[in-house]
Amino acid sequence: DEYGLDLGSVTWVVDDEDHIEGRAPANVEHVADGRSLGDLLRAGEIDAALSGNAGTGRADAPRAGWSAPSQSTEDGPYPLFPDHEVLALDWHLRTGIYPLxxxxxxxxxxxxxxxxxxxxxxxxxxxxxxxxxxxxxxxxxxxxxxxxxxxxxxxxxxxxx
Incomplete structure (x- = not known):
């Protein structure tokens, strides 16, 4: 709602294994083995990535385990919003919501x-x-x-x- 993006129109690409039984929605795809979200970003195959501490550069983890070293030696992608930390804090203060x-x-x-x-x-x-x-x-x-x-x-x- 914040930026007018219809989340249902997004093709979500994930690089993590499923943690629950069931079928992912039709608009969810998995990164091919040996590729990473960082690879897809650099190749222009995806437009953005959501990432936590694990980053977007890994090619093997987490399938190889969270402690497995990343095979990527390139720097990760840049934030979509240059002032992302300020925006995140502002959003939390306005809504009282911290990301689940x-x-x-x-x-x-x-x-x-x-x-x-x-x-x-x-x-x-x-x-x-x-x-x-x-x-x-x-x-x-x-x-x-x-x-x-x-x-x-x-x-x-x-x-x-």
Whole structure:
């Protein structure tokens, strides 16, 4: 909505394996083995890429595992918006939304068998996050979060239901 792009008209190209069962929508394609989003950008085969800490230059990971070294020696692509960090912070301050990273879902039958499971699982993840932040307050699975967190004040990636 922010820039008038109809997301349904976009062909999404992903370089990660599927984490859930099911069929991806018709407008989702996978990068061919041995290619990366960075390769496709440089070749003009895609117009933009969304990337996190892993970047767009890898040709083998994550299929080879997240710890596998990238085979790309070229610099990654440039941001679509030169002032992207300012725009991201502004958007968060206007909307109160920080980009979603993960969702955990439980099968109903598991919860029926163990009604305390959701609470215990939530507590385990919250404790894990607390320990990580205590050990390294600047750590984040999201790029630049340490710097942005100081600007945002509250925890920008709170856990919740």
């Amino acid at each position: 990273h993960s969702v955990i879902a439980l099968r109903s039958e598991l919860v029926e068998r163990d009604p305390g499971l959701p609470t215990a699982l939530y507590a385990a993840f919250a404790e894990s996050k607390r320990r990580q932040v205590e050990a390294d307050p600047e750590w984040s699975a999201l790029p630049r979060l340490g710097k942005q967190a100081r600007q945002l004040g509250a925890d920008p990636i709170p856990y919740g239901v």
